[in-house]
Amino acid sequence: MKTRTKLLTMFLLSGITFPVLGQDLSPKEIVHKADEKFNGEKTSTSIMAMTIVRPTWERTIEFKNWTSGREYALTLITAPAKDKGQSFLKRQNEMWSWNPTISRLIKLPPSMMSQGWMGSDYTNDDILKESSVVNDYTHQIVGEEEVDGRMCYKIKLVAKEDAAVIWGHQIRWIDKKDFLFLKSELYDEDGYLVRTETGSEIKTMDGRLIPTRIEMIPAEEEGQMTIIEIKENHFNAPIKESFFSQQNMKRIR
């Protein structure tokens, strides 16, 4: 009986899933699927390390990150010692930082959004997921190419005119089988390549296959990059919207 239920469930689930995996996916759906796979359909909880690599030095920042959709995010720095306990909250279009050393909650202006986060090549926008690769761009499949031995859709994303995004267009290579962002090229409004991102060290986390190492390489800067390593990731845990609060910014550990 149990086996039958299991089989039935599997059948039902696969019945829903398999047609979506078919060739008739639109480029927007492919990007949407890959985005949800990496960021979680509803919520995501992760522990990450970010290493800023420059020709003569490196710095690593460790942090925990909670997100719910694009609207809510909470980030807590856990290392290095001098920054430990600092937190960042995003609720829709508003952002705050909490600095426990001076017991001060600061509301951050929109001009902070394009700043390098903690001195890295990532912006606040990248970390706090302000813009959406699904809704802020139009999508077009421009080919199929292999990246690290995996066959990928090559998709061009062009920023919509009214979208508040910092990129003019993007080219993304998305694994055809597992819907993983394996490579992305980000171009500015004048069409110049600004940075390349690659996803590697594909591992199963919380039952889901994802790249756990993201390398971000600025185009114009020799020997410079930012590496994100995902150490833990949980998807779609029930996190209420009220979790993303000023009270939790101060309490979270």
Added chain:
Amino acid sequence: MNRRPICILFFILLISAGARGQEKISLNGYISDMQTAYHVPNQWLWENSLQNRFKLMIYPTDWLSGSLQFRSRIISGNTIAKIPGYTEGLAGDPGWMDLTWMYDGNLGDNAGYVLASTMDRLWLQASFGNLEIKAGRQRINWGQTFVWNPNDIFNSYSYFEVDYPERPGSDALRLSYYTGNASSIELATKIDSANRVTAAGYFRFNTLAFDIQLLGGIYQEEDLVLGAGWSGNIGSSAFRGEMSYFRDLKQFKDTTGYLMSSVGFDYTFSNSLMIQIEGLYSAFAKDLDIYSFLQFYSGSLDVKNLGFTEWSFFGNISYPLTPLINGGFATIWYPRWKGVYLGPSFDLSINSNFDLSLILQYFSAEFEDPSGHKNREKNTFGFLRLKWSF
């Protein structure tokens, strides 16, 4: 009255409560060494300060947390002999509990070095859902702007102090109730070393992308205080402000009260260059009798003395010259004194845990002595600090 037994009992409670699990304790802090040179009228002063900050956090249960933090310094230099009352200044604790220890070998001005240690945080917090109760020595920071904070009635402190970002704590009891994700009500009361009570209520809410706060209470049993503050943005630059109104309770009918307000903007360009401007108006400054910058240079301040002159204007630019070196240049203009403060600074990250800072402070202003004679005073201070965070 010796209040040390109370704090020591508290300390034992903290440690015993926290000792149950390793992950329930965190220990951080820093050790820094700062060399200071002061050029004040007619003389040079120098000082070395080896400082340790020790920050213990405990989380015995989900709902209970606590903290114990020490600031300890070994100070040497000719400042001990040349600044009158220097060692007594280090021995005094501004709070109701006396949690400051000072050792100068009973040599006073003749001491070659002084040891000074203050427990500047010592609190327990209980959280029940949206309600938080925090008791003990803590920092209550209601500021919204960056330089002058008329709303920060619990912990006013000199902007020019470069080696004490944490600032002293207040011996206080605070109730916070979070009415929403970005709104809260707080009731706080503190008692200082002169047994004066400050008690105030605070309401913070978020509307139209602005954080707005309102507060009201009694300041040091002397004044009624009413205040309002905000943080938001105009375009993509931040717009922040605070205003407080004080009125003497003893002469309530005979006086109209004093207004103090700070308003500021900050903007960060896409290349990380940040500019800040802020202005302060203080009605109290009219009554201040200031004949030297050094009067208000350091230490705890009465919030009423935030403004040295009726109007003060601040500007700052800050820019990461490389991701490891941050340069800043701050300036303050005091129109009535024909005075200016210039403060260039550099911070270098040597590695993840070591930082080197070079800070300069220059003051020039015209003061009038009691005989009406005008005199321009110039002071230059330099600070070089190496800091290891753990």
